[in-house]
């Protein structure tokens with residue numbers, strides 16, 4: 128049984144081969160640093176709903192307030208319902224986590240500034256990735272960050288302290 132905080136982290140940040148393009152984008156220094164404090168729980172919404180590696184890229188589209196998840200190059204691909212159903216079931220398995228480290232710029236995992244495209248492939252607005260939105264709206268006090276923010280040592284130190292404080296409250 129773990130006695131350290133568990134943090135969820137986008138699987139691709141940990142170097143798992145789950146990205147849509149089949150490439151590995153690992154952040155070993157960040158992961159090793161986080162693992163000195165925390166148990167890291169990798170989560171990849173897109174492969175967990177059954178998508179392959181590689182796979183067609185997806186994007187957010189339609190109503191910026193309620194975006195759909197559709198193919199970037201093939202608009203006939205629409206995995207919105209699949210992803211929203213996943214969000215509903217997955218989120219209840221994450222009640223124990225003390226933070227989430229998201230992959231930036233992902234229509235599934237990006238915690239902010241994810242473009243939502245209109246029918247003309249023009250950015251209509253920005254929102255969160257669909258799974259990130261579920262996590263953040265369900266657990267609004269949960270410490271969250273992305274891999275870009277955590278490249279800065281000062282931001283990383285602040286995040287680690289936020290997680291330890293959150294964990295302390297969870298274990299009162």
Ligand code: SF4
Pocket residue numbers: 137138139140145146147170171172173174230233235236
């Ligand atoms: S950004 Fe999220 S959905 Fe995309 S590969 Fe990484 S973990 Fe999977």
